[in-house]
């Protein structure tokens with residue numbers, strides 16, 4: 001099998017090339033941040049570094065949202081790439097399973113697959129959805145979907161079904177109450193949780209300021 005450092009280098013190259021035209025919420029920089037978050041969590045969590053890093057790098061390789069909802073393209077693309085480098089089947093399989101099952105969408109239901117490596121990468125991805133970067137990504141996504149910033153007459157609904165959530169046209173601010181503020185309590189690892197607590201507080205501060213400015217206070 002190819003040397004571990006060469007495998008990571010080749011994977012970085014492959015992901016950068018594949019994501020050249022990706023929108024800014026899922027571009028190479030998102031992947032790099034999730035990879036760095038993963039490396040940070042690996043300092044305190046005991047896990048297989050190679051599997052966690054490969055999964056972090058490949059986790060958004062073909063997002064279903066941009067492939068007519070096909071949830072199998074991502075895992076299949078990762079498998080084909082790793083197989084092309086003759087990576088051993090147990091690693092290929094594990095990485096493929098992480099990519100298949102780690103999205104927030106799947107976490108509406110009980111997980112059919114779990115491992116410490118998956119928990120770490122899922123935490124690393126969630127950390128990039130909260131805090132200052134999380135705020136920036138939410139408004140970027142909202143702009144891309146032509147959503148309103150906020151509408152005080154449209155209440156957030158944190159108990160939506162998967163289908164309702166997908167078809168929602170709610171303002172971007174609702175996303176904070178429906179998803180982003182719920183992530184802190186969904187963290188898998190204690191090191192992830194510690195970082196999430198700080199980023200959560202930052203979002204709460206932002207929302208407080210947003211609502212104050214909305215009504216012309218301050």
Ligand code: ADP
Pocket residue numbers: 025026060063103104125128129134137138139141142171172175180
């Ligand atoms: P990822 O692929 O990183 O797990 P998603 O594809 O679910 O995450 O979302 C990508 C980014 O877009 C995240 O930062 C998320 O908060 C944001 N986003 C997703 N849905 C919405 C929405 N309805 N309104 C605002 N932002 C959203």
Ligand code: NI
Pocket residue numbers: 030034059060125
């Ligand atoms: Ni992601």
